[in-house]
Amino acid sequence: MSQPLAIISAMEGELRAILEQLTHQEMVRVGPRDFWRGHWHGQPVVAVLSRIGKVAAATTATVLVERFAVSRMVFTGVAGGLGSGVAVGDVVVAKRFLQHDLDASPLFPRFEVPLYGRSHFDTDERLGSALAQAAQTVLADVVGLLGELAVREFSLTAPRLHRGLIISGDRFVSSTRESVALQQTLPDALAVEMEGAAVAQVCHDYGIPFAAVRTISDRADEGAHRDFKRFMDHVASRYSAAIISEMLRRL
Ligand code: ADE
Numbered sequence: 717m718s719q720p721l722a723i724i725s726a727m728e729g730e731l732r733a734i735l736e737q738l739t740h741q742e743m744v745r746v747g748p749r750d751f752w753r754g755h756w757h758g759q760p761v762v763a764v765l766s767r768i769g770k771v772a773a774a775t776t777a778t779v780l781v782e783r784f785a786v787s788r789m790v791f792t793g794v795a796g797g798l799g800s801g802v803a804v805g806d807v808v809v810a811k812r813f814l815q816h817d818l819d820a821s822p823l824f825p826r827f828e829v830p831l832y833g834r835s836h837f838d839t840d841e842r843l844g845s846a847l848a849q850a851a852q853t854v855l856a857d858v859v860g861l862l863g864e865l866a867v868r869e870f871s872l873t874a875p876r877l878h879r880g881l882i883i884s885g886d887r888f889v890s891s892t893r894e895s896v897a898l899q900q901t902l903p904d905a906l907a908v909e910m911e912g913a914a915v916a917q918v919c920h921d922y923g924i925p926f927a928a929v930r931t932i933s934d935r936a937d938e939g940a941h942r943d944f945k946r947f948m949d950h951v952a953s954r955y956s957a958a959i960i961s962e963m964l965r966r967l
Pocket of ligand 1: 796887888889890933937
């Protein structure tokens with residue numbers, strides 16, 4: 717049998733929407749996590765909830781390699797928008813990741829991962845392109861996916877796809893002061909979240925292709941936590957399942 721593709725979600729609502737699509741499901745518990753083996757569009761997959769933060773994400777990714785021998789990993793989740801023009805309801809497909817809270821200076825330059833000689837980890841070009849094309853297709857008909865009411869409630873009239881740098885750190889960024897500081901220090905950053913760079917580093921260690929998609933749930937400012945749960949349930953989890961489905965059809 718071919719090696720499975722891993723689908724990692726940070727939030728329960730997204731995993732639920734994904735599990736609804738899997739056939740021939742079997743659950744395997746490793747430590748505190750449930751790993752769901754199944755098939756989607758005829759392809760073997762393993763879906764799992766990473767939980768939140770870089771350590772949880774790195775542990776999950778390592779188990780996926782060591783215990784499930786996955787061939788590729790895709791991360792799906794939400795993120796705070798940083799770049800100008802990266803609005804709530806938009807989607808970002810990562811080209812590369814960086815840990816914005818990593819600083820071993822003066823021993824190493826700020827953001828550099830000690831003993832790797834680099835601060836950025838690239839995603840896989842082929843997997844990332846398939847994910848971006850899938851996201852583009854889904855965004856072209858959000859009314860069809862979510863219905864008129866949700867599109868109006870969340871002002872999703874013309875959601876856009878962005879590709880570029882996503883930054884990760886063990887902080888939920890919820891103040892204008894902090895998001896402006898991040899934008900000034902890392903002007904290329906499109907979005908901020910709490911897991912992607914950790915998974916990217918594990919995939920780099922093991923030579924596993926990795927791609928990630930994030931729906932923008934907030935602008936990383938004082939309103940970041942408002943309506944977070946409703947947005948997750950009504951928008952992000954539906955985007956995720958639709959985008960991953962469309963991507964798997966293309967692989
Ligand atoms: N995930 C979603 N929104 C976020 C934010 N503002 N900061 C960090 N992670 C996030």
